[in-house]
């Protein structure tokens with residue numbers, strides 16, 4: 001295995017097998033990427049470093065920052081966590097007052113430094129850097145057409161198509177970017193940097209989050225507001241579906257490259273991916289998850305002695321469930337944050353060991369108790385079964401599982417790494433069958449209506465509360481097949 005394909009900052013607790021690639025003993029969904037941009041601050045690289053550090057949960061495989069200041073770009077990208085990729089000297093070498101940065105997770109086949117972002121290009125009008133979060137569903141089709149007409153791609157990342165579309169245009173950069181963005185179908189948040197401009201753009205459905213902030217006179221952009229808190233910036237607003245903000249020495253220009261489609265922010269951002277201290281659509285994520293737990297309790301109460309949440313993402317919902325039911329909330333499960341990297345062969349026995357390395361049941365809390373275990377989703381079912389077993393081995397007399405999302409039945413085409421449809425347990429088993437499979441005493445899922453109610457309080461009036469819920473209801477906000485081909489997951 002060469003250095004280039006060996007992910008040095010492999011997600012802690014994963015197994016890596018040369019033949020099989022990454023194997024996740026937790027059987028969880030993965031966010032694919034996070035982006036952070038700065039326009040007009042002398043410490044652009046340092047701000048990006050701290051911003052990306054706050055977005056580390058969105059991608060742990062590679063990190064990069066590209067800075068514009070002088071005539072040429074300064075940039076550094078590498079495999080690994082943000083703190084491993086950058087040190088004081090590297091940051092000091094990234095001089096300039098405009099930057100875009102990226103953290104990335106990808107499937108193992110794409111674990112190459114050449115795919116680490118920002119992607120950097122030289123073209124007719126100068127330098128271009130591209131950072132994105134999400135997935136362009138029609139990228140394979142566009143790429144095929146571009147290659148047939150002579151384009152030579154440098155990476156296997158489909159993000160590169162936007163650079164080729166811009167480079168082939170005879171229009172000025174802003175018009176070319178508009179034309180390029182309007183050809184893309186999917187869920188994406190783009191940051192584009194040239195020698196004198198920064199563009200921030202969101203897909204026509206606003207599937208992936210992108211928010212603008214201010215720090216003094218500087219403009220900042222981030223996948224999540226938690227990164228603004230870290231650098232002391234103020235959140236201004238979200239980038240709207242189909243919107244494109246252009247920043248140059250004359251200030252910020254609000255443009256639109258496409259009419260806004262049906263608003264459809266990824267529901268899994270609320271349920272699981274985003275940090276609880278982030279806000280989306282004006283709602284704090286911790287508060288939204290607490291409401292999910294409260295609504296869940298109203299929909300499917302079960303009498304028990306303690307409520308516990310699977311750390312970290314389900315703790316807020318477990319607190320909400322406990323508040324609503326008045327059953328005490330307890331830390332029945334503890335996550336070990338210091339498991340280190342485990343480059344070991346994934347035998348079944350070692351996989352089980354891997355789960356125990358990352359998560360433990362607290363015997364003194366659950367022994368002899370009827371436990372309500374709150375989790376955010378069930379993907380293949382193997383993780384849920386292991387966690388239920390952990391609680392039983394620690395002495396729980398009953399384990400009632402409550403999931404704060406509807407059954408996950410369909411793959412994601414918009415940047416979330418999901419298994420094939422036939423590997424998603426809810427696509428081929430009933431709730432009763434899943435309950436048996438995971439060894440639970442009872443199992444209930446949050447209803448779609450309950451999820452919408454918890455996220456926006458039922459006030460927004462948008463179709464489905466302005467959420468994409470396609471992985472639950474198969475109602476995708478965009479076309480998903482091109483030339484008879486469906487490509488889901490992440491290609492950024």
Ligand code: SF4
Nearest residue numbers: 266267412468470471
């Ligand atoms: S399909 Fe599911 S995971 Fe993908 S964007 Fe829609 S809600 Fe999010």
